[in-house]
Amino acid sequence: MRAFRLILLVPATIIALLAARQAMADPLRLAVAANFTGTAQQLVAEFTQNTGITATISSGSSGQLFMQVTQGAPFDIFLSADTKRPTDLIANGLGVTTSRFTYAIGQLVLWSPATQTRPDEHELRQAAFTHLAICNPNTAPYGTAAIETLDRLGLHTMLQPRLVVAQSVSQALELAQSGNAELAFVALAQIRPLREGSYWLVPPALYTPIRQDAILLTRAENDDHARKFMAFLHGAKAASLIREAGYLTDTPAQDPAP
Numbered sequence: 001m002r003a004f005r006l007i008l009l010v011p012a013t014i015i016a017l018l019a020a021r022q023a024m025a026d027p028l029r030l031a032v033a034a035n036f037t038g039t040a041q042q043l044v045a046e047f048t049q050n051t052g053i054t055a056t057i058s059s060g061s062s063g064q065l066f067m068q069v070t071q072g073a074p075f076d077i078f079l080s081a082d083t084k085r086p087t088d089l090i091a092n093g094l095g096v097t098t099s100r101f102t103y104a105i106g107q108l109v110l111w112s113p114a115t116q117t118r119p120d121e122h123e124l125r126q127a128a129f130t131h132l133a134i135c136n137p138n139t140a141p142y143g144t145a146a147i148e149t150l151d152r153l154g155l156h157t158m159l160q161p162r163l164v165v166a167q168s169v170s171q172a173l174e175l176a177q178s179g180n181a182e183l184a185f186v187a188l189a190q191i192r193p194l195r196e197g198s199y200w201l202v203p204p205a206l207y208t209p210i211r212q213d214a215i216l217l218t219r220a221e222n223d224d225h226a227r228k229f230m231a232f233l234h235g236a237k238a239a240s241l242i243r244e245a246g247y248l249t250d251t252p253a254q255d256p257a258p
Contacts, residue, residue: 028055028225029074031065033081033212034135034168035106035142035187039245040079046241047232053225061168063139069094069217076220077229079212081106081169082141086215099216103233104247106210107188108145109199113176118198119183124155133164133172133181142169145207146185152206189246212247 032040037059044055058065058075066085069075070092078095080086083102089095112119123129137143143165150156164181166172169190176184176197191199214233220226232238239251 028053028223028229029076030055030057030229031069031073031075031078032057032059033062033065033079034059034140034170035081035190036079036104036212037170038193039104039189039242039247042241042245043233043238046237047229050232051228053228055229059168059170061136061140063136064167074219075217076223076226077214077216079103079214081210081212083211083213086213089215089217094218095215096218096221099230100213101234102211102250103214103238104212104242104249106142106145106212106247107204108142108149108202108207108210109186109188109191110202111173111176111184111186111191111197111199112182113179113197114182115196115198118200120200121153123183124150124153124159127159127162129182130162131164131175131181131183132159132162133166133175133184135166135169135172135185139167140169141210141212142172142185142187145202145210148207149185149202187246192246 030040030044037057040057044057048054062080062082062085065078065080066088069078069089078086078089086095086100090097090100110119110124134146135143137147147156150159164175166175169186172184173186173190175181185202188199188201191197214230216226216230236251239249242249
């Protein structure tokens with residue numbers, strides 16, 4: 001009887017090891033909007049610690065990542081910086097309709113590497129700078145928000161010759177950090193970890209809300225690990241980390257238990 005049990009146990013152990021190897025060999029593939037890269041890394045670390053499921057992050061502008069998905073890039077989940085691209089993926093049969101939701105609401109800031117004076121609307125109007133970095137409004141929602149801000153302030157035409165357009169919001173920040181621009185419109189979450197520079201939190205009334213939607217891609221519709229990550233994104237812990245990073249969320253902050 002004991003020998004019979006050993007015979008049964010050995011295949012079960014092998015199956016478990018093979019399953020573990022498979023999980024290690026095939027991490028989730030996340031396409032993440034550039035502004036959210038740092039926060040996504042924190043979320044993945046928390047998710048992996050709790051589940052043992054690993055994930056890789058590919059970041060870029062939402063428009064660039066959208067094009068990659070439509071061209072067959074093997075992503076499982078797309079964390080966009082807008083609502084349009086996930087909606088378009090659903091229309092093209094590439095996204096799971098019921099999975100789309102707003103995981104974060106971005107906040108636009110005007111950032112300067114200088115710490116002596118805080119940038120603000122007055123500095124934009126004075127235009128005592130040579131270059132202002134923004135990301136491409138055609139592919140990056142934070143670029144769209146930057147242009148809307150300048151339009152509503154009546155400064156777009158005047159400052160147009162000074163605009164330096166980056167392919168992503170990460171590159172816009174790099175332009176200012178490297179000294180190739182004195183100012184940059186970027187996401188609050190990007191500059192929160194920095195010990196350098198100063199910023200102006202752009203009033204929300206100056207731009208359309210940057211609602212950032214996540215969507216499970218059709219190719220991963222039946223992937224248990226992908227569904228677990230989407231469920232994690234819906235949870236209170238993920239929402240707390242997202243708010244701490246500098247975003248707003250539709251999920252209200254929970255008061256601590258008495």
